[in-house]
Amino acid sequence: MKRKKLLAVLLASAMTVSMAACGNDSADSTPLGESSATESTESSAASEEVSSETPAGEPEQEAVVAELKPLANKEYGTDYVSLYSQFGKETSIADVIEDEETGFAYIERDGVRYQLGLDFLSMAMVYNTAVPEGGIWETEDDVYANWWKLYMQRWNYMMPEVPLYSNEYYDMYNAQIKGVAEHPTNPYWGPEMALIDWTSEKADNSIIIGNVTEMSGKFRYAAFGGTNPNATDLAIQNMTVGMQTVATNKEGGFEWNTTVLASEPEAVENADGSKTYTIKIKDNLKFSDGSPVTAKDYLVFTMVFSSPVAVQAAGKDHQSGRTIVGFKDFNTYTGPDSAEGKKTFAGLRMIDDYTFSVTIDAAELPYFYDITYAGFSAYYTPMWIKDVEIKDDGEGVYFSDEFYTMSDGEKYDMAAHIEEISRNTDTTYPYSGPYVVESYDVADSSAVLKLNPEFPGNYEGVKPSIETVVYKLVVSATQLVDLQSGGVDVLSGITGGNETNEAVALADGAPDKYVYTHYSRAGYGKLGFRADFGSVQFTEVRQAIAYCMDRAGFAKEFTGGYGGVVDGPYYTGSWMYQAAVGQGMMLDAYSTSVDSAIAVLEEGGWVYDAEGNAYTEGVRYKQIPAAEMSENDKTFQSKDGAYKTTQVGDYYYMPLVLNWYGTTDNPFTDQLMTGFASNENIKAAGFEVQYTVGEFNPMLDELYQAAIYGYYSGTPLYTCFNFATGFTSAAYEFAYNLTIDPAMYDDYSQYYVKDEADAYWLN
Secondary structure, eight states: OSSSOOOOOGGGGSSSSSSOOOSSOOSSSOOSSOOOOOOOOOHHHHHHHHHHTOOOOOOTOOOOOOOOOOOOOOOTTTTEEEEHHGGGGGGGGGGOOOOOOOOOOEEEETTTEOOOOOHHHHHHHHOOOOOOOOOOOOSSHHHHHHHHHHHHHHHHOOOOSEEEEEEEEEEETTTTTSSSTOOOOOOTOOOHHHGOOOEOTTTOOEEEEEESSSSOOOOOOOTTSSSSSHHHHHHHHHSSOOOOOEEEESSSSSOOTTTBBHHHHHHHEEEOOOOEEEEBTTTOOOOTTBBBOOOOHHHHHHHHTTSSHHHHHTOOOOOTTBBBTTHHHHOOSSTOOOSSSSSTTEEEEEEETTEEEEOOGGGGOOTTTTTGOOOOOEEEEHHHTTOEEEHHHHHHHOOGGGGGGGSSSSHHHHHHHHHHTTOOOOOOOOSSSSEEEEEETTTTTTEEEEEEETTOOTTOOOOOOOOOOEEEEEOOGHHHHHTTTSSSSSEEEEHHHHHHHHHHHHHOTTTTTTEEEEEOEEEEEEEOOOTTSSGGSSHHHHHHHHHOEEEEEEEHHHTTTTTESSSSOTTTHHHHHHHHHHTTOOOOOSSOOOOHHHHHHHHHOOOOOTTTOOOOOSOOOOEEEEEEEEHHHHBBOTTTSBBBOEEEEEEEEOOEEEEEEESSSSSHHHHHIIIITOOHHHHHHEEEEEEEOOOHHHHHHHHHHHOOSSOOOOSSSEEEEEEEOOOOOOOOOOTTTTTTOOHHHHHHHHSSOGGGGGGEEEE
16 A cells, blocks of 8 residues: 555544454453453443454364474474464454453464464564455554554563553753744654754753763664664764655654655555665755765665674674565675675665665565655765765666675674774764764763754754754753753653652743643653563563562652553554554553462462472472573573572473662662562562662663673673663554564564464474
């Protein structure tokens, strides 16, 4: 389906039908687990009426239910593959059967009933939105929302992380910053985007933005080497990288950026199922130094970060062009003597100086957010590849051979340059966004940005007027003092009861000096996990943690009443959430209960002591067959070494230990000391919590188990981490982020969790 504009936030009333659960099993108000809490506004009568329209397809009683088995020490491609790779493309939403008591989703193939895991559901959510004939679904939005509901219910059961508060955000401003009321921030439009419409009445025409997240200096590509970019780095990237062909708008949606496009891109569906977008940019675009912007500058980023050279530079395969025809060949080509792959990137074509095309692989279609496939940003080509040439002789773009030079025979010369550029924080190379980075001070974590005189405007054609933007690190406890002293002009995302009350009182008491705006957060603060080793790899452990914590009380205390708690990765203001609630979405609220925690732990096998005897008190242990233990599991122990995984005969006994890494100068960490680390329910259930408190970037390295920021200890130890997550884009999708394929897992995994339901066993 061809779309010019895709909005993320639609009113629930715009939905033309009241959608029901899939298959014959309609959703009712029965919750998951033992909780009586649901998020449904439908009456039972309404549910019955809708279910009568649900497509037939109740599985035969004799269907065999596929066994869920551990993936540890099994080989992908030999022992198992992903269920989606086996059946995904042929599956329609009409094929799905939803269990009315658990909310689990199933499909039936050849007499076998398969449960659908997080990987399958996240993929189907965006790749399987075709509208079945004769069903209850009238639009792709209807189908997407149905998959979204099923994904959310599975996520809620698996509990890959524990949401602890979702709050109201208050943004405070120096009253000399004008336009904030007329052009406010919202969950999709932060200060770094909104300030393009603001003005400054300060004498030096500046604005100083305070942020509680310490920047790392990866402004050219904030996600370089990692999965989740540093929030402040990303904000600065958004201000300095621009001229996108597809723009994110103020409503959190996507649309063609007519400021830079000469015409709307042409989309052609090819005979082999692929789809080609031909994109023509205007011929008068310029970088900040006045140099012309051409088609090469839109192609270079995707080419570089689809190559093995960038893999070596980043220590991670970012696979920027993964959806494009010819990606695998280009990705495996190592240079003139390469034994595999191809030099050309077949799906990327440079037609002339201002025209290029991209052909999307048929395997990636149809796609709910297909407009984003044609989204490219302008990067100064020599910045990434120096004097290497980009050419196209008719079979696809390619780099000249110098790109693959290895002077020492082992490492690409260009890899060192790319790594260096990822940390570039000055004007050595020009920028394409509304601002350029003039300087970056590592010592106080601040950056100074200056207006880019060549910026053509955003998607609305608006150009910024504020001359200087300063980003600086602030501490929550003293940020209002900083505002009052003139040290900052903008404080975004103020949250917590005391902080919010102080901010509102300050503005109300001096309205001529301070103003504020507020909105509900699209995201939450969380206790996250490295859920692929140690005790937290087991679903029952994560569920037990949720049961032990008083999440509602935690949220009330932390937000001071300016927020609440959610039961999954959603924003209550989103259109898909409203649609899912209308369908009778069932989510367990994990009401606080140490008895429920103990029950799920015992059911999961945490019924032993360290010697393999029946558990009586202290720390619980789980008996695990040696064949199911990874090397990281065998060495898993508490931070102080007092509780270790031990082997007794043919089994290992793993302790119920949680090694937590918290961050400094963080009220969230402070509250977790009592709400988690010394929580009496946690102790009573048989957990042992040990912790370290440190800086944010070292914490991320421990989460990634890689020296992305240069701090990783080298030994997997920590399994619990507290930070936040957000859903600030129209593209709500986690395709490939829940993969169980080892070839993609390290580069794509969002939660470091492997859902056993996602495996199709070959033997």
